[in-house]
Amino acid sequence: MAYSDLQEYLRSLEAAGKLHWINEPVDPSWEVAAITRHAFDRYGWIDRPAIGFRRVGASQMPLVVGVIGGSPSIYALALSTDVDKIPAVWERAQRNPIEPVNVQTGLCKEMICCGSEVDAHVLPQVVWTPGQDPGPYITAPLVVTKDPETGRRNVGTYRVQIKGSQRLGLYVGSAQHAARHIRQHDSRKQEMPVAVVIGTDPTLVLASITKFPYGTDEFSVAGGLRGEPVPLVDCETVDLQVPANAEIVLEGVIRSGVRELEGPFGEFSGYMSPGGQSPVIELTCMTRRRTPVYHCFLSQMPPSESSCIRSLSRSAGLFHHLRQVLGLPVKDVHFTESGGASSMLVISMRKEYPEQVKEVAFGAWSLMNKEGKFTVVVDDDIDVRNPFQVEWAMSFRAQPARDTFVVDGVVPSGVDPSTAPPDVPQHDPRRQAGSKMLLDATRKHPYTPAARVPGEYIEAVQKKWRQYGFK
Ligand SMILES: Cc1cc2nc3c(=O)[nH]c(=O)nc-3n(C[C@H](O)[C@H](O)[C@H](O)COP(=O)(O)O)c2cc1C
Numbered sequence: 359m360a361y362s363d364l365q366e367y368l369r370s371l372e373a374a375g376k377l378h379w380i381n382e383p384v385d386p387s388w389e390v391a392a393i394t395r396h397a398f399d400r401y402g403w404i405d406r407p408a409i410g411f412r413r414v415g416a417s418q419m420p421l422v423v424g425v426i427g428g429s430p431s432i433y434a435l436a437l438s439t440d441v442d443k444i445p446a447v448w449e450r451a452q453r454n455p456i457e458p459v460n461v462q463t464g465l466c467k468e469m470i471c472c473g474s475e476v477d478a479h480v481l482p483q484v485v486w487t488p489g490q491d492p493g494p495y496i497t498a499p500l501v502v503t504k505d506p507e508t509g510r511r512n513v514g515t516y517r518v519q520i521k522g523s524q525r526l527g528l529y530v531g532s533a534q535h536a537a538r539h540i541r542q543h544d545s546r547k548q549e550m551p552v553a554v555v556i557g558t559d560p561t562l563v564l565a566s567i568t569k570f571p572y573g574t575d576e577f578s579v580a581g582g583l584r585g586e587p588v589p590l591v592d593c594e595t596v597d598l599q600v601p602a603n604a605e606i607v608l609e610g611v612i613r614s615g616v617r618e619l620e621g622p623f624g625e626f627s628g629y630m631s632p633g634g635q636s637p638v639i640e641l642t643c644m645t646r647r648r649t650p651v652y653h654c655f656l657s658q659m660p661p662s663e664s665s666c667i668r669s670l671s672r673s674a675g676l677f678h679h680l681r682q683v684l685g686l687p688v689k690d691v692h693f694t695e696s697g698g699a700s701s702m703l704v705i706s707m708r709k710e711y712p713e714q715v716k717e718v719a720f721g722a723w724s725l726m727n728k729e730g731k732f733t734v735v736v737d738d739d740i741d742v743r744n745p746f747q748v749e750w751a752m753s754f755r756a757q758p759a760r761d762t763f764v765v766d767g768v769v770p771s772g773v774d775p776s777t778a779p780p781d782v783p784q785h786d787p788r789r790q791a792g793s794k795m796l797l798d799a800t801r802k803h804p805y806t807p808a809a810r811v812p813g814e815y816i817e818a819v820q821k822k823w824r825q826y827g828f829k
Pocket residue numbers: 497498512513514515516517518529530531533534535536566567568569570655657664667668
């Protein structure tokens with residue numbers, strides 16, 4: 359059954375023993391980040407809790423982090439399923455998206471303040487990389503924008519810097535869907551309406567962080583994930599719709615051509631991304647619940663919550679695209695977490711002819727345009743999630759000179775520190791040019807049989823195992 363909002367989901371997480379609340383007052387300028395990171399490093403996938411902070415600095419709002427991607431088992435709860443069924447839930451949702459419905463009002467309208475009353479400082483002012491980020495960031499926003507030509511909506515998660523009571527910085531990579539909307543409004547010299555939504559049913563957030571073809575409404579995919587339409591309400595001051603039961607909604611406009619320094623920010627690559635000239639959101643209204651919960655993601659050094667959610671979600675999104683949309687014989691897809699769920703992509707397939715490996719790579723690179731810097735394609739007997747097997751395939755099914763294919767002049771991840779030295783700012787074109795490599799680690803000819811002791815002999819000794827003196 360679908361969660362109606364973040365708070366209902368948090369109750370399920372708590373009932374499952376996966377949410378640890380801290381009552382002790384904490385300092386958002388360093389302590390929230392330090393506790394979250396230490397918990398992430400200290401506990402493994404099985405026992406890592408999501409964390410709630412009841413008293414965060416001067417803010418009245420409790421804060422939660424790790425509630426979607428603290429671990430794969432938490433992620434599975436967010437989808438109301440088991441870990442091994444995560445891909446199936448994604449597949450069903452993408453085959454059967456459910457369009458959102460418009461409703462008159464919702465819990466996100468319990469308190470409304472517009473104009474000069476708006477104050478982003480009522481949010482917890484969390485600094486995620488103390489001493490290096492320039493100030494507080496909103497790390498789990500759903501940024502809603504519209505294509506001015508088609509009127510179609512996009513929802514994406516892009517980092518948001520709190521710069522002042524009514525001023526936010528927004529970093530959107532040049533190949534992202536909202537970046538296209540910004541360019542369209544800039545060329546028409548129009549201001550662009552934006553809504554920054556914080557705290558929703560987790561399926562909406564999972565759709566927001568995942569790449570679908572341009573024009574896909576992420577709220578419809580979320581409808582497919584939750585099995586029910588997402589209820590939306592009209593914003594107060596901009597022509598956009600937002601989830602009716604969101605915790606907090608910040609409405610505003612981006613003025614055409616206006617750019618300002620944003621960043622630096624501790625990114626999912628494990629490094630600080632440099633600052634650069636980015637658009638500014640001027641807030642026009644804040645609507646919220648009376649007692650909202652403020653939702654955040656832990657990013658930075660992998661593994662992180664960010665790499666966990668992006669690995670599981672992106673792999674599912676790309677699998678559907680390659681297999682169902684393009685009809686390619688792909689068996690499995692995996693973005694590794696050590697590659698920040700971005701740089702290292704492994705795909706297994708039952709190849710029908712040699713050139714098909716490139717079709718798979720091109721298919722992947724055209725949807726996930728900035729991901730898969732290293733793309734390894736293996737045969738379908740290799741488990742893409744098992745690095746030992748992948749390395750074995752690379753070792754004995756590939757010849758580097760024959761089987762690598764490099765493309766230059768493609769979009770890299772905007773925050774990949776290998777594109778340019780740190781003094782090159784984020785918006786500099788040098789950060790927008792990179793390259794990709796395909797390694798075809800499939801067999802190119804018939805192989806001799808694998809060198810293994812035959813299965814029947816292994817079974818025979820298993821039966822006698824204790825007789826050999828083993829426990
Ligand atoms: C925690 C987190 C933070 C992210 N921050 C950014 C960001 O600052 N800028 C960006 O362009 N993408 C960021 N992304 C990636 C986008 O959310 C993702 O590529 C998504 O598909 C974008 O939506 P779009 O495909 O509709 O453009 C982030 C993802 C996560 C999980």
